[in-house]
Amino acid sequence: MSAGHTAVTDALAPCGLPEHPDCGIRDVLDRIGDKWSVLAIVELSSGVRRFRELQRGIHGISQRMLTLTLRRLERDGLVLRTAYPTVPVTVTYELTERGRSLTHLVRQLADWSLAHKEAIAESRQAWDAANPGSAVS
Template identity: 85%
Template sequence: MSAGHTAVTDLVQPCGLPEHQDCGIRDVLDRLGDRWSVLAIVELSAGTRRFGELRRGIAGVSQRMLTLTLRRLERDGLVLRTAYPTVPVTVTYELTARGRSLTDLVGQLAQWSLAHRDAIAESRRGWDADHL
């Protein structure tokens, strides 16, 4: 690594902290950027769901990954889990106010994805033809 390249660590982030400090956003972005969290938020934006409904609504998610995703979202205060004393126990999931505040942003991301998916697929085909 060149001496000039190592100086990059002295840059200042928009939050005013050195680059090696993430301003507290890295953990949040990691959660929202994982494979299943956004899809769970999208599914819950339609309203309260039981676990099975969520699993059917999120194609490809395993029971284990959905459980982990919901626990993490609950821990972050984005999802509320409610257990009812029935036999067997009935559990529902819904977005908290904080979780609902993400739905517009997630919706915009989904709209952007739909608008650009064909162009991105074409770019991938071109890149693959040149590089593979």
């Protein structure tokens, strides 16, 4: 990596300095912007869910990826995990107040994605046809 590239990368890393108010934005966006987190937040915006309900609602997610996604969202204070002392243990997930404050933004993103998915697919096909052999995906 070039020295210039490293300097740019380091400049964007979370630094915690008050004179750099944008530091840390990428870290937060990486979490809430990944596809599984967005889908989990959308699913939880309807209320409390058990693990299997979430897994059924988020098509294509593996058990391991859902577990990791929920743990990360819990770590960030966006999801609350509650375990009940039953046999077997019953576990529910719900959005915290901070998580609920995201729902309107995430729903807008999901709605926008649904509204534009066909046009984007057409644009991709046209671009791929005009640029054969490109490694862009």
